[in-house]
Amino acid sequence: AVKRIGIIGTGIMGTDHARLLTEAVSGAVVAGVFDLDTERAAGAAASSGGARVFADPYELISDGGIDAVLIASSDATHEAFVLACIEAGKPVLCEKPLAPTVEGCARILEAETAHGSRLVTVGFMRRYDPGYTDLKTLLKDGAVGAPLMLHNVHRNPAAVPGLPDAAVITNSAVHELDVTRWLFDEEIVEVTVHRPRATAQGGGTQDPQFLILRTASGVLSDVEIFVNARYGYEVRCELVAEAGTVTLDAPPPTSVRRGGLHARELPGDWRPRFAEAYRLELQDWIDGTGGGATAWDGFAATFVAQACVAALESGERHSVDLPPVPALYR
Template sequence: MTDLRIGIVGVGMMGADHAERVARRTAGARLVAVCDPDAERAKALADALGGVRPIGDPLELIGDVEVDAVILASPGFAHAEQLFACLEHGKPVLCEKPLTMDAASSLRVVEAEHKVGRSLIQVGFMRRFDPEYAALKQLLDSGELGRTLLLHNVHRNKSVPATFRSEMIVRDSLVHEVDVARWLFDAEITRITVHAPKPTSLGGEGVLDPQLAVFELANGAIADVEVFVNFQVGYEVRCEAVAERGSATIGLGSGVFTRAGSQWGGAMPADYRVRFEAAYDIEVQRWVDATRRGEIDGPSAWDGYAAAAVCEAGIASLGSGRPVDVDLADRRKVLG
C-alpha cells in the first residue's frame, strides 16, 4: 500500500508540530504540502523538512491532486470553508478543534458530510488517544467500579497570550473536557453552568480566569471542570472519575514521581505538546492507518458539533451566570 500523501493547512505551533510528526514519526504517511498565511514561515518549514511544497492558498492545497488527506491546524474561524472544500474534493481530514466557531455551522458540516455518504472528518480531541485516558475509559467501561457517577477535571495552563479572551477559555480550553465527559459517560451533555470567581490579576484585562463549569448529562451524571489558563506553574491536566465502588484518577504526575528529603513531587510539563505528545503521535498514526483503510478511527464530525453546541451554551452561561440548556439537534433525524 502506498503512503498517504498529507497536506497541512496552518503551520503555527500546532501545525508545525504535526508537520514534524508526519514527516518523521508517522508510518505509512508522507508530508507533501503545507500552507500558512505567513508564506515565509510555510516556506521555511517546507525547506527544513525537505520534499515538501509550500502552497499559498488553503483551498488550492485541499484540491491538489497530489494531496490525499488534509490536517487542518488553521484558526477555527477558517474551518467551515476548509471543511466544506475537503468534503467537495472527497479528502479525509483531521481537523483540530473547534470543528467550527458555532453550533449552527458545525451542524451544517455534519449534514454535508452525511450527504457525501461516508465519514471523512475526524476531530482532534486527542485526549481519547492518551494512554492514561484510554486506560481510564477501559476501566470505567469494564463495570469493575460500578456505574460512574461523577467526573472531576482540572485543566490549567502556565499562561496564555493577552489576546486569549474569556469566551476562548470555553471554546478552546474547556472544549476538551466537554469531549472527555461525553466520551467517558457515553452520553450527551444537556445543561452547562459556568461560574467565574474573582479573576486572577495575572491574566489579560477583563478576562474571566479561572472558570468553573458544571455539566449535567442525559444519563443523570454530573461533571465539573476547573479551567485556569494563567496558572503560572505549568501545564496540568487531571481527571478523577467517581463510581459506585471506587474512584480512579489520572494526571497526577509526569515522568518520575519522587519522595525524598521530606519532599514529594515530579516534573510538570511546560505545555500541552509535552503532556500529550504520545496522544498526538497515536492520534495521527491511527488517523493515517484508518484513512488508508477508507475509515475514521476517532471523534467524528458529530462529536465536534456536540462540543460546539455545549460551548455555545457555556459562553451564554458565562455571560448570565445561570444554567443554560444545550440546544442539540436530534442525531437520528440528522444522520438517519
C-alpha cells in the first residue's frame, strides 16, 4: 500500500523532499502540504501530482488521508508539530534539530515514551550517505582495527554575516556530533572547543571553530567547522584506527584537465553532496525499516551541542552528562 505523506514546510528542504517522494521513492505519494506561504505550498502541491494544500498544519497532521508526516518547517516549530504527530499516532520524519533546546527535546522523549512505541525519526541524513555507511561497514568489519581518532572537516562556502558563534555549532557541527555518536555507537562524554584565528569573511563570527569530542571509550573526534570557507562545500573525515585509517572524501566521478590544472569539482552546497543520502533516508522511512536517528538521537545531538556552546564560551573542557537512555531507545 502506498503511504500518503503530509509535508509541513515547503522551503528548500521541504520542496526537495516532496520531489524525491514523488519522483524517486517507491511506495509513497505526497498527499498534503502546508506552508505559511500559501503560494509556495500551492507550488509544491502542484509539482507533487496534486497534493492537497492544508490551511492549518495541525489539520494536516490529524487528517485521515495522511499516513505520515515530514516536518521541514523552521526549527522553532519542530517541537509542537512532532508532539502533535505523536498525539495523532503518526510516524514523523523531522528535519534536524528535533528541537532547538534540550528541554524541548526532552518533552518529545516523554511524549513518545508515553505513547509507548517509536514514531519519530530525525533527519540526520548522513547516516544514509554511501560514503558514511561504507566507513561504518569497514569499521564494524574490523578492516582497520579498533578506532582511536576521527578527524572531521565540514565547510560551507558562506554563512549569514555575523552568524552567532553558537549557531555554527547548533546548525552545522551538529551533523558531526551525530556522526560521531552513530559511527562509534557510543555517547560523547567530554568536549573542548578551540578558537582558531577567525576569517575576515565572516562578519565577526568565530569561524572556523575546532571541536574536540571524546567518546565514552576514549575515541577523540575533532571537527573543523568552517561556514565561510568560500571555495565550496566539503565534508570529509578520516578514521584513525590501530591497524590503518579510512578516509571519506567522496570524489565526483569525473575530473577535468584544463588551464594548467587537473581538477575535480566540489559541490556548491550540501544538496548535491547528500542527494543520494536524502533519497535513501526517505526510502528507508517509507519502508518503515527504522534505520534512522531516533528521538533519543535528536535529544543527544542537541544536548551535546549545548555542551559545545558552553565549552566555546568558557574555553575549558566540559563533561557531557547525558541522562540515562530511556527504555524505549535501548
